[in-house]
Each structure stands twice: as C-alpha cells, then as structure tokens.
Amino acid sequence: MPEPSLDNLRAQISRGRAWREFGRITALTQNNATVAGLGHVAAIGDQVEICGRSGVHIRGEVLRLDKGVADVLPTESLDSVSVGDRVHLLGPIEIAPDDSWLGRLIDADGLPLDGCPLLAGTQPRSLAGSPPKASIRKALGERLECGLAAFNTALPIVRGQRIGLFAGSGVGKSTLVGQLARSIEADVVVIALIGERGREVRHFIEEVMGKDGMSRAVVVAATSDQSPVLRRRCAWTAMTVAEHFRAMGKHVLLFADSVTRFAEAHREVSLTLGESSSYGGYPPSVARNIMALAERAGPGEMGGAGDITAIFSVLVAGSDMEGLIADTLRGVLDGHVVLDRTIAERGRFPAIDLLASVSRSLPGAASATENALLKHLRRLLSVHSQTELMIRSGLYEKGSDPEVDSAVELWPQLDEFLGAQSPESIAESFDRLANILTAEG
Incomplete structure (x- = not known):
C-alpha cells in the first residue's frame, strides 16, 4: 500500500468533526427506524450511525423527513436495536477516490473488501453527483478497438458512448463484460457488481478479469444478501469513482452489472417508505433514478476533462424487451446489444442477436x-x-x-x-x- 502523503492526511483531518448531532429512536419496524431530534438538522440522503445499547453500531441513510422526525433505513438488521437508542448524524455520504484504488475491491461505502487498508484521496465527492452541463459537454469521441468482431464492425463503441447489454440469465453476459473490460482501450476500468452472489464476485475478479485486467480496474461490489440501501448505493459509488478519474482527464470504462438489480433495490427502498408501485411493479421514481444514473456517464466537459464510456447490463425476464427497465434504458442510451438464449443454446458466444441490436454511433463511426x-x-x-x-x-x-x-x-x-x-x-x-x-x- 502506498504511504499517505501530507495532503492525504490533511484532507482526512479536515473532514473530521469536533461535535456530532444526535437523536433517539422513537419507533422501530423490521426494516426502518423513526428518529426524533434530527429532523431539523438532517437532509435527505445523509448518513447516520445507530448506537445500540447492546454495543452494536449500524449505519443507516435518512430517506424521509417529516415534522421533526427522520425515517432511517439501516444497512444491517435492526434485531439488536431498541427504542430510545442514540442515533448520530454523520452528514452527506461521500467518498474520496484515489489513484491507489486501482486493482482494489471496495464496497458501496468506499471501504476495502480485500482486507488491506485503503488510502483516501484529497477530494471527497458526494455520491449524488450531477452530469456535465449539456451546453459544454463534448461530443462522442473516436471508435474503440473491442477485440470482438461483432463490436469492431456492426456494433461499434466510441469513446464516451453509453450502451445497454440486454440478456437473460445464463447466456454469457458476465463473460462478455469481462472480455470487453480486458479488450477495450481505457486508462481506468470501473465495475459495479450489484446484487451478485459472493462467490460470483470472487470468480469475476480472479477468473473473468484476471491479474492483468484488475491492474487498471476498481471493482465496487454489493452482494445479494446486503440491504437494498447498499445495493442501490453500489451503482452510485462506482459512478462517483468513474467521475473522479474522468475529472483527471482519463478515459474511464464503466460497467454496471446490473441496472435491473439497482432498480429492484430502489423498489425495495421505496416500498418500505410507502411509495406506491405502478407499471411493472416499480415505483414512479425508479425511471428517474435510472435516467439520472445513465446521464452521469458519457463525455466530460470541453477543456480537458476525460470521458466515461459506459456499458449498463439489464436482466430481461423471458427475453421481454418491453419491461420498464429495458424500455427506459433503451430510450436514454446510445445503443443496445441483445444476447439471445437460442443463439447461446446452439453454442455461439457472444450470443448477440444482431438484428435486435443497434449502435447509435453509426453511421458516423464508419466510412x-x-x-x-x-x-x-x-x-x-x-x-x-x-x-x-x-x-x-x-x-x-x-x-x-x-x-x-x-x-x-x-x-x-x-x-x-x-x-x-x-x-x-x-x-x-x-x-x-x-x-x-x-x-x-
């Protein structure tokens, strides 16, 4: 691990707080806690720490404020928490990416998952970032070598493009993501593994990416057993890491696997707070969150910023391309690639259905x-x-x-x-x- 510089240490000290506001739990359910005393100082999205009398410490996120009380969704089970327990306000959720994060596996809070210390950078970033202003955003860049004939010809990917990878389970989606991550030329690769099984996270790092692939990559993982708050946050953390490197002028290749699980996590959070479901069983806010996430990727601002070339995978049940998640993403991305189960079953990989796929960088990306x-x-x-x-x-x-x-x-x-x-x-x-x-x- 690299030694922290004086700037790193100074930045960490400056982020410390001499005091902390706190409230107390007034009501509990299995999934959330109502906290009094923070309603006038907390903001939506702030992080808190629940300090149980049993000695347990649980992080949570403020998701609703009403009449002086805050509704908090925890990142762990509330089994050891009681009414009256103290809740400390930690403030906005931020991470401080650093160049030393390359080759590392981190969680949705930007903390290491590989057992080694992680050096915090000097510039903290909010997970609720904003996309570059449309008036000063660069156009799409040059065509990228992909190492796969289908993408080199019929489905070109250009620098700063955002495409969707639509597939059912077991048709080679993760393998294709790994092939593209290893083959596409980029300074940095950022991968969000959202709601994956723990075994698959390890397999992806060791077998799919390998040592060479991981040397320029940052992997952010939230496994399927974790709370919906963390699974949803995983996508935002990965995007924030990618934005950090884009701001440094680098070309970043971002993979989010998968947006469907991001949407499912958001649905769990929203239903817990009482938001009604609508089309496809998802709350109305899910479409806005998906579009906001996708819009943060893409080209940077003119004048030296880098680009984020993004590939968002979507799990489609029974090859249903008309579902809410698939339909929403198709409308905001610069292309979509469909993997077909029939093609996979006859042994051709990648199982791309070219007739159902399109890259919106054409015809401009080809002669x-x-x-x-x-x-x-x-x-x-x-x-x-x-x-x-x-x-x-x-x-x-x-x-x-x-x-x-x-x-x-x-x-x-x-x-x-x-x-x-x-x-x-x-x-x-x-x-x-x-x-x-x-x-x-």
Whole structure:
C-alpha cells in the first residue's frame, strides 16, 4: 500500500468533526427506524450511525423527513436495536477516490473488501453527483478497438458512448463484460457488481478479469444478501469513482452489472417508505433514478476533462424487451446489444442477436464503404431469419430466390464471424467481413 502523503492526511483531518448531532429512536419496524431530534438538522440522503445499547453500531441513510422526525433505513438488521437508542448524524455520504484504488475491491461505502487498508484521496465527492452541463459537454469521441468482431464492425463503441447489454440469465453476459473490460482501450476500468452472489464476485475478479485486467480496474461490489440501501448505493459509488478519474482527464470504462438489480433495490427502498408501485411493479421514481444514473456517464466537459464510456447490463425476464427497465434504458442510451438464449443454446458466444441490436454511433463511426458492408450484412441476416423455418421444413427450393440463396450459403460464415474473438484490429475485422460477403456465388 502506498504511504499517505501530507495532503492525504490533511484532507482526512479536515473532514473530521469536533461535535456530532444526535437523536433517539422513537419507533422501530423490521426494516426502518423513526428518529426524533434530527429532523431539523438532517437532509435527505445523509448518513447516520445507530448506537445500540447492546454495543452494536449500524449505519443507516435518512430517506424521509417529516415534522421533526427522520425515517432511517439501516444497512444491517435492526434485531439488536431498541427504542430510545442514540442515533448520530454523520452528514452527506461521500467518498474520496484515489489513484491507489486501482486493482482494489471496495464496497458501496468506499471501504476495502480485500482486507488491506485503503488510502483516501484529497477530494471527497458526494455520491449524488450531477452530469456535465449539456451546453459544454463534448461530443462522442473516436471508435474503440473491442477485440470482438461483432463490436469492431456492426456494433461499434466510441469513446464516451453509453450502451445497454440486454440478456437473460445464463447466456454469457458476465463473460462478455469481462472480455470487453480486458479488450477495450481505457486508462481506468470501473465495475459495479450489484446484487451478485459472493462467490460470483470472487470468480469475476480472479477468473473473468484476471491479474492483468484488475491492474487498471476498481471493482465496487454489493452482494445479494446486503440491504437494498447498499445495493442501490453500489451503482452510485462506482459512478462517483468513474467521475473522479474522468475529472483527471482519463478515459474511464464503466460497467454496471446490473441496472435491473439497482432498480429492484430502489423498489425495495421505496416500498418500505410507502411509495406506491405502478407499471411493472416499480415505483414512479425508479425511471428517474435510472435516467439520472445513465446521464452521469458519457463525455466530460470541453477543456480537458476525460470521458466515461459506459456499458449498463439489464436482466430481461423471458427475453421481454418491453419491461420498464429495458424500455427506459433503451430510450436514454446510445445503443443496445441483445444476447439471445437460442443463439447461446446452439453454442455461439457472444450470443448477440444482431438484428435486435443497434449502435447509435453509426453511421458516423464508419466510412461509406464500411456502412455499405454492414447494410449488406444485416440484409442477409434478415433474409435468413425470415426464411429459416421454410428452409428447415424443406419448403424452399434452391434457385427460387437469389437473395435467399446467398443468405443460406453465407450464413454459417457470418454466424461464425459474429462469434469471433480475436485481437484483430477494426480494419482487419472489416476486411474479413468483406471477404465473406464478396465470396457469395
């Protein structure tokens, strides 16, 4: 661990408080506590510490203020807490990212999970950050090498772009996230693992990312057994870490896996506070929170700031792309990639359904020649999809339609191309695609 500098120590001392306001618990339920005495000094989103008479200390978050009392949602069980216990106000929830966080695993509060001390930076940041002003925000940047043929050609990712990765469970989503995290050129990679099982967090770090991948990464994790307050906060913490590095002029690659679990955690919090559910069983505020999270990513301000290229994964139940979470994200992102279970079941990975996927960086991210190739590719895949049942049923006779004949002839090569995983460049990927498309007949 690097030694703390004088600036680090000075910053930590300046964040200390000579006094602390406190209140007392007046009512308890299994999920939240009502606190009197803080209603006129606390703010929504402030952090508190519940000091139980049994000696337990539990962090919580102020989520509602009403007539001098505060409703607090804890980060742990309230089983050892009693009415009358003292609650200290800690103030706004902030973290202080530092360059030394690279290679580390932290929790939703910005604390280390790997058993080693974590050096706090000199500039604390609120988790409730704001996106760059639209009037001075940069445009999307250059095209990025992705190490996968499908992304190098038909689904380009450019610097500062925000895309969604839509998939059901067990179709290779986490593996694809790891491949992109290792392959896309970026100064820093920030990964939010929201609501994952503890075993999967370890597997992702050791097997999916590996030592080389982790050397430039910060992983923020909140496991499925943790409170909804922490699972929701995990996404904000990861975004705040990414914003820190963007402010330093770096290109940051951010993965949030998954936004669905972020939304589910927000639903739990909102329902606990009495907010009614609406479309899809989610409260009205969930759409606003998703859009606010997505808007914080993307290009930085003109004049030297870096960029956050973001990939948000979405769990879709039964391939339902019309659910609230999927529909909301599709409307605010710069593209979406759909992973199909049928494709995964026949063994092609990544199981990208190209016809259901789109990158809004096109056509600008490709040349006229490249766009013509991509148009031809999509046309052949569309023709094959429309006639596949007829072909498999033996109802199509070769020679009846030259376009269908071309689609049938080239489909095995095109399908193999879309699953290609090699370190070839964008130009080499397009050359290979051109060779396939010009070989028909």
